Amino acid sequence: MAQTDRHLAVCTRGLTRRFEALVAVDDVDLRVPRGSVYGFLGPNGAGKTTTIRMLLALIRPHAGGVYLFGRPLRKYRIELMRRVGALVETPALYPHLTGRENLELTRRLVGVRRGQIERALATVRLRDIADRRVKGYSTGMRQRLALALALLNDPELLILDEPTNGLDPAGIREMRELIPRLPKEHGVTVFLSSHMLSEVEQVATHIGIVGRGRLLFQGTPAELQAQLEDRVAVVVDRPDEALQVLARAGWTVGRNGTNYLQVVVNGRSDVTLINAQLVEQGVNVFHLALERPSLEDIFLELTE
Amino acid sequence: MKAMARTLYAEILKLKRTLALWLALLVPLIIVGANCGIYLQRGTINVPEGTTTWLWYGQMNVVIWGLLMIPLFVTLETALVGNLEHANDQWTHLYTLPVPRGAIYATKQIASVALVTLSSLSLVLTSVGGGVALQLLRPSVGLGWEIPWGRFMAYAGLISLGVWLVSAIQTWISLRWKNFVVTCAVGVAMTVAGVFIIHADWGGFWPWALVGTLANEFSEGVVHVPELLFGSVGGVVVAVLGGWDVTRMDVL
Numbered sequence: 001m002a003q004t005d006r007h008l009a010v011c012t013r014g015l016t017r018r019f020e021a022l023v024a025v026d027d028v029d030l031r032v033p034r035g036s037v038y039g040f041l042g043p044n045g046a047g048k049t050t051t052i053r054m055l056l057a058l059i060r061p062h063a064g065g066v067y068l069f070g071r072p073l074r075k076y077r078i079e080l081m082r083r084v085g086a087l088v089e090t091p092a093l094y095p096h097l098t099g100r101e102n103l104e105l106t107r108r109l110v111g112v113r114r115g116q117i118e119r120a121l122a123t124v125r126l127r128d129i130a131d132r133r134v135k136g137y138s139t140g141m142r143q144r145l146a147l148a149l150a151l152l153n154d155p156e157l158l159i160l161d162e163p164t165n166g167l168d169p170a171g172i173r174e175m176r177e178l179i180p181r182l183p184k185e186h187g188v189t190v191f192l193s194s195h196m197l198s199e200v201e202q203v204a205t206h207i208g209i210v211g212r213g214r215l216l217f218q219g220t221p222a223e224l225q226a227q228l229e230d231r232v233a234v235v236v237d238r239p240d241e242a243l244q245v246l247a248r249a250g251w252t253v254g255r256n257g258t259n260y261l262q263v264v265v266n267g268r269s270d271v272t273l274i275n276a277q278l279v280e281q282g283v284n285v286f287h288l289a290l291e292r293p294s295l296e297d298i299f300l301e302l303t304e
Numbered sequence: 305m306k307a308m309a310r311t312l313y314a315e316i317l318k319l320k321r322t323l324a325l326w327l328a329l330l331v332p333l334i335i336v337g338a339n340c341g342i343y344l345q346r347g348t349i350n351v352p353e354g355t356t357t358w359l360w361y362g363q364m365n366v367v368i369w370g371l372l373m374i375p376l377f378v379t380l381e382t383a384l385v386g387n388l389e390h391a392n393d394q395w396t397h398l399y400t401l402p403v404p405r406g407a408i409y410a411t412k413q414i415a416s417v418a419l420v421t422l423s424s425l426s427l428v429l430t431s432v433g434g435g436v437a438l439q440l441l442r443p444s445v446g447l448g449w450e451i452p453w454g455r456f457m458a459y460a461g462l463i464s465l466g467v468w469l470v471s472a473i474q475t476w477i478s479l480r481w482k483n484f485v486v487t488c489a490v491g492v493a494m495t496v497a498g499v500f501i502i503h504a505d506w507g508g509f510w511p512w513a514l515v516g517t518l519a520n521e522f523s524e525g526v527v528h529v530p531e532l533l534f535g536s537v538g539g540v541v542v543a544v545l546g547g548w549d550v551t552r553m554d555v556l
Contacts, residue, residue, distance in 0.1 A: 057399070058396060058554065079402070088396045088400070092393050092395075092397035093392060096320070096321045106401065108310055109311060109401050109403050110401055111310055
């Protein structure tokens, strides 16, 4: 582990995991800076949950290693897990116990102060129903209780796998407001896996994209944006002719629908140039707009 | 050791409001209730020579308890204890905590034996209660008032030691396989087999018939030492091997 990597909350080297013939995670090198909100994105079956399970030592990699806070997980699991909180897929709760009892159970296991329970309940706003049995909780309440469990030991690293699963829009918004607060107010690094791109886009300071087990991109949202070029959307009366005009002029053009064209550009100045070229050739332009690719556009392009 | 203490402390909370705890307390009532009902109806207890009425009455409870109810009870309560974690996908939470996996497994083993001990103590208390009720309602049974507490408690202690082996096997199965039916099917089949196997020369060493063997000749104060050692020491060995297996499993 290089000295420079000690600034990373999570670092993996060549992480690989197979399930018989399927390589679920293929040579993945994650680098999650401390204090960041790292959005881990990928379509279903891309290897996100398998990767997370290896980060938490729930399953063993077939190759490569996991380092948390610069230390190898395999050797220092107990010590490192004291600094980690996790929510993996569905909440793991005992339905016959109350919310408070579920927290008390984990508190007993990890040996933290009793006061942490009230603090965790306050953070997820579950104080009012904490003494109700979990079997009577809605999906959203269970998700929030699971998050409280993950926050119980005041972790330095919070690993969340699909934390907005089952939440209603109000719950999703609450989660979206809570997540960026954690690094700012508590210095927590958040590793957040999701297939809901719109949620990650709003909170992530760093992004990793996996597809078919491979890490396709890793960096900041700005670096991701730069991966895909700007486009100009053009709506014309004679699309075939417009396409020929632009192609002759050296533009890369795509057709999207009947009279809707997309032209790859290098900046705003190209917009006026395109308009001028089309009008010169007698093509009427009804609509012209510069489009920045969204995270979804980039994600789909990378993972297709 | 601290980790073990913490996991045991947590396990006590987990059993709150569960069927496993109620079964431990109430199942002995079935045995004692049935036997007392018969004696109440007959009005007499036919006691062979060489033993007292209380001890023979106790023998009738402990033989059924040891041969049939204990292995079935262990099957059911280990299945329930295992299912508590499997059903709620608890392993993804438990194994991400800063707690050694071995401590979690060991706690499950201890919890299983503790529930059996609790049920055996319940058997002792309900047996004594049933005997007192019989003496009051039908003095002709001839129990008297000299209750052999020491012998009854000694039997509860023997069960706690001898049951380790079958408890360790059933606990390993219940934690190894998610399906509740696997634990129950193995336990029931092996218990029924034990009813026949106990008559073989080596039958007393069949894990599911071992406690029944210890119960045999209880009223004469005979302790089957080889079987007791096999059950207790064998239980610890199986528990360690089972722990090595289960704690290495991937949580998928």
